[in-house]
């Protein structure tokens with residue numbers, strides 16, 4: 001299962017990042033996924049919930065931003081958005097072989113808590 005492997009590697013990145021920033025709990029993770037990566041967002045979210053169990057990212061909200069596919073024709077140097085997986089250059093009709101975007105699969109932001117709250121918003125207040 002494709003998404004399970006992806007979820008696992010994303011989790012590795014997230015756990016790594018959270019250690020670096022001293023996060024003890026992850027609230028939200030934002031991902032950027034290219035349409036060419038052929039990932040089903042619902043499936044990835046589901047797999048992520050499975051693999052993140054008992055980690056800092058357990059229960060984190062996953063936000064997926066999908067990135068459209070753009071390609072460039074190397075015959076006429078024209079860049080265009082790819083619709084329906086058609087990679088033919090709309091200008092000269094040659095197949096465009098260079099993918100400019102659409103293969104993204106990355107963590108763009110992580111929001112979490114460090115556990116060392118130093119602002120006075122938490123805890124009882126006695127004024």
Ligand SMILES: [Zn+2]
Pocket residue numbers: 073074075076077078089090091092093094
């Ligand atoms: Zn072209």
